[in-house]
Amino acid sequence: MNNRPPKLAEKILGKLLYDDVWKTTLGDFEEYYFYLVEKEGKKIATKWYWQQVLKYAPSKIIHKIYWSIGMFKNYIKVAFRTLRKQKSYSFINIFGLAIGLSCFVLIGLFIQYELSYDTFHEYSDRTYRVISENPGNSYLGLDGSSVTPVPMAATMKQDYPEVEYASYFGNSKSLLINGEHSFLESGVAADGDFFNIFSYQWYKGNAETALTDPNSIILTSTLATKLFGDENPIGQSIDQVYSNGNSITKTITGVIADPPEYSHFDFQYVVNNQSSPYYEYNVKVWSNTGVYTFLTLREGVSAQSFSEKLSDFADTYILTSRYYKSNPDKSPIHALQSLEDIHLKSSQLNYNPFAPSDIKFVYMFAIIAVIILLIACVNYMNLSTARSLTRAKEVGVRKAIGAIRSNLMMQFISEAIVISLLSVLVATLIIVGFLPIFSDLVDRELTPHIFLSWGFWGFIIATSFLVGILSGSYPAFFMSKLKPALILKSQVKGGRGNTFFRNSLVVVQFTITIVLVISSIVVLQQLDYIRTTDTGLERDQIISISSTDPELWDSYKTLEQELLKNPSIESISTAQHQPTAVTSRTTLTEWDELDIEKELQIYISPVGFNFIELFGIEIIAGRSFSEELYNENSADFLLNEAALKELGWTAQEAIGKPFKAWGNEGTIVGVVKDFNFLSLYQDIAPLTLMLNPINNQRYVLAKLSSGDMEETIASIQTIFKEFSPTFPFSYSFLDDNYTNLYASDLRLGKIFNYFTLLALIIACLGLFGLATFVTQQRTKEIGIRKVLGATLFQIIALLNKDFLKLVGISFLIATPIGWYLAQNWLEDFAFKISISPLVFFAAGSITFGIALLTISYKSLKTANANPIDSLQSE
């Protein structure tokens, strides 16, 4: 039997009773322990031994803290003295770190906001959206889909015991009329457990019963105020006008708070989908996907296993429908997507309700945040190691009077922490000042509420401590190593290792900076390419006016004539889709008169007369649409080159062939040159333009002549109001619509520029500090050189050479990294620039130039100094 006291306890006691007097105590304890083992047994003895640990711990710890505080006070005092003594270093350190920290916090806030999407729903952790993968049936380049058929939710709830709540909703945009007031609002048409799954704050009414009646409508508080002012809206009725022109009277059964911004879908009202004119049809049809199905699983149900169970859902339910019986290979595979993931992880899914973000941006931001903070930390490390020589005497004296290495390390780390805490103060000011600008930049409503939360301050303090420890550790390590005897005899020189370390840090800093500069240039070039490239579709001075008012379309001919009376309107046309985003597609199958080898998925855009001319689309064969040759009973089609290529026809062959789309039969009258009807992320796909002057059109397109735009638009609005008094007038410029397709990348480009600039500033601050130090060290040398006849230029070259070499090395390292990253980003685009070597040249010269200016400021001053000043004092 082992009769030694417990090892761990012995160790702890050994640490607690550290000084001379206590050395014997441990022995006493051990002897007494044996005595107890013999007398009372091992158990009691061991218990007693542990009790001693507890007994001695508190007083010893307090004792230790008491003495550390004394020392710490001294460290702080010295830290502040050093700060005051070397103002420019202090400024560079504190300011650089503050910039780094504020970027870090701002980006942190943004990331936290992004991750908070949809978490406010009570059951968000067990609520899922049913998504599907449709192999071989890709649309807009993706085969994932976020929409599902209407009957799915009810079936899920009925047939799967794991499902606690099930609901679906579809987007709805309709005109709401309360007497005189009418508003075009977007909302959702939902069914089932909508309000059980999604938790909103209820001002009036309640979640359980509000949606039961088919004719109920729930308003957000904003819309309720808009429609009813201060009146109580509950029980009042309003008319909802559907897109087919029918209107249904709805009763208000609830008012809820506006859905928060951090929600993946937004609405102003919720109606019961059962009142929809299409409900009776949709509720039975499995082949029509158009709504978002949500499930809340019972507690304890694993989403993974349930998701697997869903993989044959299609076989059981969907394949029984007529459409899939004849197309069984198009069967979708269903899976679950967590509600909390929708905002960030939907980039592979079509039909997202609102522009979701991408987890890729979150990662990118996180990396930038860490990098900028790192560059700022490197500054600190670099400057303090560089300065270490000037403080070598202090270290020597401290060591001589008995400071051990850990004391010195503590001192330097606490100095770094002092600096980082000071920069927290500065950073807080920067954050408060820049939060609105940053919010605007990332297009999120970030609020400074966070400053009131303890967690935030905890985070800030923890970060600054971490930064302090991180950036103070190398200087601490280096300085504490110095040998006192040598220092005091002034024989210490900056060792090779020290210089090498410093240089490596500069190289790391500049590598990162140059990579950022390269990336920004490429992003800027690509964005510029997007803005200026000829997509084959004119978009200057064209406005698109959207209207779903059936009355307006009934009298469209007259409207057109009225509009054309205005000389500032050059031409007018109509379309069913925004010409920059044609998203409708149909399948071309073989039929009697059309002989094709395989089915063809083809995008279709019904357009009016003049469309081709208005947009300057080039006809390469056949003719354009023409009013004279228009025949109501036969549709005219134009095909693009991509469609011909897929069909294997030449332009000449195509013209005059019979064609059919969406049940409209007719002939191909011409071939148009390929133009981008989707974003530049996608290749140009097969497309047919179908002549359809008025029926079911959504947009009136007008090309304006240059002149007073606002006046022209105002006059258009007046005319529209005559034809469509109830519907609001809403228009957009086509070039805005076009750039909006790239909103997220445009934003990315902007943000990238800012951060690149910041990285450059911080890196240069560091370089400046280092240059100051080195020139100071070499003042005497320069004095002697000048006396011996060195020219100003020679001296500047001498001083700059070393630094520029480092920037040069960074450039060599940064080039391949930058190229790789930029190339990676460009992969997303089907239409893109090729990265020219000039980019690297430009990035190199920019960085090099700025670095040169930074150092030269210092070296010029030194080189210009009178050698007498530097040499007379010894």
Place this chain on the structure above:
Amino acid sequence: MKLLTRSEEYILLAVWKLQDDAYSIPIQQKLNEITGKEWSLGGIYMPLERLEKRGQLMSMLSESTPERGGRHKRIYKLTPSGKKALRQIYEVQQTIWDGIPQLMFGMS
């Protein structure tokens, strides 16, 4: 001069009696033996330290011994001032006991 407390007195006496073996554990054992109650180690350290500070005890480190995990013992020795203090308290007690009738012991 301040008088010794009872525990100080006992400890000094124990140290005296134990001679060369006067370190914490035997002192504790001795006291347990004499007083018939269990003394804690902490209850011995404090007076020992106090007495040493006052100069009534002096201490030295012994050679290290294997049975204590190779650690030293702190051996205590009475100083002349300690002996003086003991004598003083002895006299005080004698004076106080003087005149207490022998009968008292007979009563119990």
